[in-house]
Amino acid sequence: MSLPVLTAPVAVEEDPLDLMDEIDSLKKEKDATILAHFYVDGEIQDIADFTGDSLKLARDATRVTTSTIVFAGVHFMGESAKIMNPKKRVLIPDMLAGCSLADSCPPEQLAAFQEQLRAQGRDFQTVAYINTSAAVKSLCDWIVTSGNAREIIDRVPKDKEILFVPDQHLGRYLVEITGRKMILWPGSCMVHEIFSIQDLIRAKKKNPGCIVIAHPECPQNILEITDVIGGTEKMRQYVMALKEPTTFLVATEAAMIHPLTKAAPQHTYIPVPGIMTSSGETCACNRCPHMARNTLQKVRDCLRDGRPEIEWKDYFQQARAVLDKSLL
Numbered sequence: 051m052s053l054p055v056l057t058a059p060v061a062v063e064e065d066p067l068d069l070m071d072e073i074d075s076l077k078k079e080k081d082a083t084i085l086a087h088f089y090v091d092g093e094i095q096d097i098a099d100f101t102g103d104s105l106k107l108a109r110d111a112t113r114v115t116t117s118t119i120v121f122a123g124v125h126f127m128g129e130s131a132k133i134m135n136p137k138k139r140v141l142i143p144d145m146l147a148g149c150s151l152a153d154s155c156p157p158e159q160l161a162a163f164q165e166q167l168r169a170q171g172r173d174f175q176t177v178a179y180i181n182t183s184a185a186v187k188s189l190c191d192w193i194v195t196s197g198n199a200r201e202i203i204d205r206v207p208k209d210k211e212i213l214f215v216p217d218q219h220l221g222r223y224l225v226e227i228t229g230r231k232m233i234l235w236p237g238s239c240m241v242h243e244i245f246s247i248q249d250l251i252r253a254k255k256k257n258p259g260c261i262v263i264a265h266p267e268c269p270q271n272i273l274e275i276t277d278v279i280g281g282t283e284k285m286r287q288y289v290m291a292l293k294e295p296t297t298f299l300v301a302t303e304a305a306m307i308h309p310l311t312k313a314a315p316q317h318t319y320i321p322v323p324g325i326m327t328s329s330g331e332t333c334a335c336n337r338c339p340h341m342a343r344n345t346l347q348k349v350r351d352c353l354r355d356g357r358p359e360i361e362w363k364d365y366f367q368q369a370r371a372v373l374d375k376s377l378l
């Protein structure tokens with residue numbers, strides 16, 4: 051007797067145009083608004099009602115008039131949208147879309163470290179990058195994004211020390227531009243940490259007259275040979291302001307090429323490749339695996355099924371007070 055052969059179910063590829071149509075009608079039927087970060091696939095950005103960087107999307111989330119928000123991004127972004135809109139239903143296409151930066155700062159470890167600093171008599175305020183869990187936000191005094199960090203750091207009283215979490219590279223850059231002393235948490239982004247400096251130098255030589263634009267989550271060695279340092283919205287504004295066709299070497303998540311090309315199609319954009327830490331070989335790891343979990347299919351499914359949903363937690367209330375004074 052022959053045994054039945056078990057094969058893994060094959061994911062059915064659906065036509066992107068059909069999916070877009072379906073998403074459009076589901077949006078109306080379910081009274082929903084779609085927000086998409088610049089790092090999700092271009093086709094999701096194209097069907098979104100709002101696209102932007104973390105700062106703009108957090109602000110946009112407060113202006114939504116529908117009863118449901120679908121946040122195509124990563125978990126902490128969906129949490130922030132829920133915190134700002136407790137009465138709305140906030141859905142995210144994939145609950146497993148996390149963030150290496152947010153994961154590098156667990157709330158229990160932060161609380162223990164703050165306790166230790168207090169026991170040493172240190173007088174400090176905690177400033178968190180928005181790429182943190184809501185539980186971490188609830189332990190902090192201020193939240194910054196790449197778009198407003200300098201302004202918020204200026205609001206921290208001068209007589210206080212600053213504990214900056216969780217991105218050591220953004221923190222180091224902020225020390226450089228604000229002149230404030232900071233205690234830096236040793237976290238980093240898995241995408242921005244591994245850009246290949248050799249490939250960037252080679253690409254600069256091959257493209258005379260090019261402009262390097264890099265996100266401040268990149269390490270110092272990359273930022274030292276960068277012409278324009280800024281978050282994703284600052285990058286977009288910069289390329290739009292330049293009318294003369296130019297070649298840009300882009301050191302951030304590769305999906306960013308989509309909004310840059312849309313905003314300023316006269317330029318050429320070359321994504322800077324990453325480098326595999328295990329073998330030292332150049333790789334396509336300039337795509338964030340968490341952002342890449344967002345697909346058109348999952349956007350359709352979560353609209354249709356009303357899940358996965360970000361549920362309200364008690365500590366969101368405290369996180370809200372910190373977000374409100376920092377972002378609005």
Ligand code: 13P
Nearest residue numbers: 103104105195196281282
């Ligand atoms: P911004 O879009 O705010 O620059 O953030 C980049 C990022 O890494 C989001 O995860």
Ligand code: SF4
Nearest residue numbers: 149150151239241338
């Ligand atoms: Fe987090 Fe980096 Fe991915 Fe942004 S790109 S979501 S910081 S892991």
